[in-house]
Amino acid sequence: MQTERNLSGKYILVSGGAKGVGAASCRMFCQSGASVAILDRDKDAGIALSTELQSDGFSVEFFETDVSVAEQVSDAIEQVFKRFPRIDVLFNHAGIMLVKPFLDITIGEWDEQMNNNAKSAFLVTRKVLPSMLEQGHGVIVNTSTTGVRAATHLESVYCASKAAMHQLSRAIAVEYRDQGIRSNAICPSFVRTDHGEDEIQQLRNYGVFASENDVNMMQGRICEPEEVAAVVLFLASDDSSFINGAELFVDNTFTAV
Template sequence: MADAKTGRLAGKVAVVSGGAGGCGEAASLLFADEGAKVVIVDRQGEAAKKLAEKIVASGGASIGIKADVSNAAEVNAAIDEALNAFDTIDVLFNHAGTIVVKPFLETTEEEWDWLHAVNVKSMFLMCKAVLPTMLKAGKGSIINTSSISAITATPLEVLYCTTKGAVHQFSRALAVEYRDKGIRVNAVCPGFIRTAHGIREVTELSAQGVDASEAAMKAMQGRFCEPEEVAQAALFLASDEASFVNGSHIFVDNTFTAV
């Protein structure tokens, strides 16, 4: 555990949604290691609490909160609990999200509404809950997890691509609106990641005839991205090192979107 006075997030309070697993877990641990007090918000409440306990046992400061971030009441309660514990919020990493892999004509209206709630509405709710505190302080950094799918289309992922396209523009527009208030808003955009989410995506694509083989993965981005590599990009955007990075999309995809 880094010294809380010298880490890259020293003195900051960071909220991580979807923070108990995958890239969110990697970010929670990394942020804590860089001196932040970390609020882990996840619908898997026990996992969030156990991860927070691990951080505390290592000398850090953290709490885990169970919340469905697509639900306004639960989001507001979670942010109230975070503020009661740590008084302020300097960083928000909106990472919670999921995927539907399905032919477009088989996609239901219920799935459309549900994935937009999880992937897009959640960011709207979390930002609305956190921004007043950041505005009061006159500073803050928000990082939203977008995807290569915001700008590159994949068969059977019309719904997912649409939600990530929304996250892309949500991040940019929010940055423009709050730039002169001291708030930075950026998006981190991973390629295929070695997480439960990423492995499930590849498995489901392959099962439905899309080439997501090891050879295809090597051609597209060389290898799977590791969750810690996404967390490192989020750390940079959260830190004061990115003080003039605002309204940007940082692709963590090893040239997937460059070719």
């Protein structure tokens, strides 16, 4: 999928940008003229993507980072600002999935979900937002889930962690609207990514019907990562200048029926 949106001269930071929707978004950002910094703990995937995009002539930097760890986030953002003069857009996409009966979830698993989903968005945003406020503008896009509206079977802790991040996104929009900040959340359903396939497999391991045919019944067909990335691109662009504190469901009626 190609885009004609113009992000020339923009500097964009993507957490969890090495694979799936994150990678698709990085490609679209680059094709639209932006310079992109990628934070991801998957070193091999991050290097492969940045090398690919650099070979195509795009301005891309990869920083191996576990965005659930405050010290690593601080170090990575410091390095980003040594390469980029500013950050115009932050896309908080990093996150993990756990499918498990609620009463079987350990405190460690609860903490891991909260750290990788909600806490990671908090850690990265608090390091980027001050510079956005200083320059008088900035866009934040956070990846939430349809699970914040339609709770998913066996995904209680995942839904809870995403709901925390989801409301953080809206609260930032309310608090900083008048200082030039826009903050919105996207809520995808099942997407054809490693993350999505892992979710389906985990559900099937518990006997939940979750084949692609089952997904098709709920949302017509499985979503492609580029279709989510196109929504992220729209929210990152000036075309969405009056959209703030919103939640955009990318789910083809999954939460509407």
